[in-house]
Amino acid sequence: MKKIIRNILAVLLFAAIFCLNGCSDLDESNEETEIESGSQNGEQEKDESDDEKVLNAEATEYLLKAGDSKELTLTDISLAASKTLKMDGEATWTVENPYICSINSSGKLTPLSGGETVVTGTLSSDSTKKAELKVKIEEPNRGVSSDPFDLRTISENIDIFCCGDSIMRDYSASDSDQYGLGQALKEFFDETKANVVTDIANGGRSSRLFYNEDSRWPEVKRRIQANNEAGKKSVVILSFGHNDQRALTDCDKTYGAQFTFASKNANGTVAGTHYDFMEKYIVEARELGAVPICVTPFVRGNYFGSEVSAYGKHDWSNKTMTGDSTPRGNYPAAMKAAAKKQGAILVDMTELSAVRVAEYNNAGKEKYFYVDSDNTHERTLGGLELGKIVTDELKKNGYLTSYIKDCSPRIMVDKSNLAFGRILANATKTTSFRISNFQNKSGTITITAPSGFGLSLSDSGSFDSVLTIETDENFIGTEVFVKFSPTEVISYNGDITVTHSSVTPDFGNTPAGTVDDSALKIALSGAGKELSVSGTDFTVNWPMISGGVAAFRLPQLQLLRMLFPQKLDLMVL
Structure with a gap:
């Protein structure tokens, strides 16, 4: 029995040892397989890393190493507004074709048009160490979109976002009387139904810069989205063109280049043109649930004969900017083409304003119409004319008709005070102010001046204390000359009053003065002074008297200087 038990235990021990050895061999075999497999995967990952030359377009920052040859493909040129390239150490950057993209000293890459180019980074510490990035900007391929709601039938309250440049923006009251289209549009929309938003447009913005700048188009989109969440409809008015004509080197310090070509870039591509950006605005506004309205740019006061010139109408088909190799093209035509493709509402401000400006x-x-010494920016009267053009065109085509109202007739004065200073009694000094008329078809302007001041419609005409001006549909405005004629050595203060038979005059967008009941008042100040010969005696040499020495009082010397400006050489002894 004991022998049988020992034999059984021996068999069991042998079996256990066999199993342990077999399992150990199996585990080792499996382990070897896993390690080998892991090694293969590691090699594959390494190979993929070495071969991965196309960078992820979604990233905002890329690190390039000396010897790298990478590729970056962008399908939306706005994405690269925040792309940054870096190397291991300080580097200098160059771009093969600056019309495709630009890069600044900090490695910020800004795409400009469709096509391909090469950006090279060179380490400052070793000029032999370089990295190359092939940048490809793909052409846009957008489908046709449609308005999310109908401006012919909508009746609920809306926000109207005014997007544009210095022609569109708000202006504080100033002596220049500058006034934006957005400000004017507030006069033409019923504020109980339409809130006209004018705090986003700003001067110097091209269709490119406004699109990329965070506080401009991105802010409009944020506000549209907020309206969507609140159940409110949004309309977007888009008007660009003036600053798209900037030189290639004109750049915003943060957001880069301003310029665009109209429809085709210097290399024949479409991406990054005025057409391209206008189409992006239309499509993106609709994607967010807003209705876009395109307004071609207001003309410049540049003329060919009796009409506004092609240049004044922003047609640069035969005009190049410094640094361009080809003409820029026709900007209003580009906007029209984008609007036509997308079926968007369009107001041809260019042609309509050209007719009015020529008149x-x-x-x-x-x-x-224009700010003084400026054939680009509008005064209050010019802004109101532009607002009327836009709203008349919308009404004519049945858009927002229940929101648009008639702008009240206005008689506007561009000065709230006239300061003449001190002049000699019985001398005279003349200055002027302007009166302008918007939509007032008939009436009488009456202007009165206090004692010591006279009024005239000509600086060389007769001056009276009362002046009347008849207004009709052809009256645009007039300059009123004011003469100060003190007869005594006293202060002369008072007001010029301006009234109209049916309208209370206002100050336009110049600093406001007093409007008392129906009379506008321009504050006057001045003083008469006497010619004084008092002063301290001092001695001078006067070469006109050979060897002579004479004593004069200061006013007498001033008189001699006036009489003999080329001959009197004075030296204090």
Whole structure:
């Protein structure tokens, strides 16, 4: 029995040892297989890393190493507004074709148009160590979108976002009387139904810069989204063109280049053109649930004969900017083409304003439309004319008709005070102010001046204390000359009053003065002074008296200087 038990235990021990050895061999075999497999995967990952030359377009920052040859493909040129390239150490950057993209000294990459180019980074510490990035900007391929709601039938409250440049933006009251289209549109929409938003447009913005700048188009999109969440409809007015004509080197310090070509870049591509950006605005506004309205740019006061010139109408088909190799193209035509493709509402402000501006110019009244010494920006009267053009066109086509109202007629004065200072009694000094008329078809302007001051419609005409001006549909404006004629050595203070038979005058967008009941008042100040010969004696040499020495009082010397400006050489002894 004991022998049988020992034999059984021996068999069991042998079996256990066999199992342990077999399992150990199996585990080792499996382990070897896993390690080998892991090694293969590691090699594959390494190979993929070495071969991965196309960078992820979603990233905002890329690190390049000396010897790298990478590729970056962008399908939306706005994405690269925040792309940054870096190397291991300080580097200098160059770009093969600056029309495709630009790069600054900090490695910030800004795409400009469709096509391919190469960006090279060179380590400052060793100029032999370089990295290359092939940048490819793909052409846009957008489908046709449609308005999310109908501006012919909508009746609920809306926000109207005004997007544009210095022609569109708000202006504080100033002596220049500058006034934006957005400000004017507030006069033409019923504020109980339409909130006209004018705090996003700003001067110097091209269709490119406004799109990329965070506080511009991205802010409009954020506000549209907020309206969506609140159940409110949004309309977007888009008007660009003036600053798209900037030179290639004109750049915003944060957001890069301003320029665009109209429809085709210098290399024949479409991406990054005015057409491209306008189409992006239309499509993106609709994607967010807003209705876009395109407004071609207001003309510049540049003329060919009696009409606004092609350049004034932003047609650069035969004009290049410094640094361009080809003409920029026709900007209004580009916007029209984008709107036509997308079926968007369009107001041809360019052609319509060209007619109105030419009428002003041919009547010698252009200065009532544009800011002084500036044939680009509008005064209050010009802004109101533009607002009327936009709303008349919308009404004519049945858009927002229940939201648009008639703008009240206005008689506007561009000065709230006139300070003449101190002048000699019985001498005279003349200055002027302007009166302009918007939509007031008939009436009488009456202007009165206090003692010591006279009024005239000509600086060389007769001056009276009362002046009347008849207004009708052809009256644009006039300059009123004010003469100060003190007869005594006293202060002269008072007010010029301006009234109209049916409208209370206002100050336009110049600093406001007093409007008392129906009378506008321009504050006057001045003083008469006497010619004094008092002063301290001192001695001078006067070469006109050979060897002579004479004593004069200071006012007498001033008189001699006036009489003999080329001959009197004075030296204090």
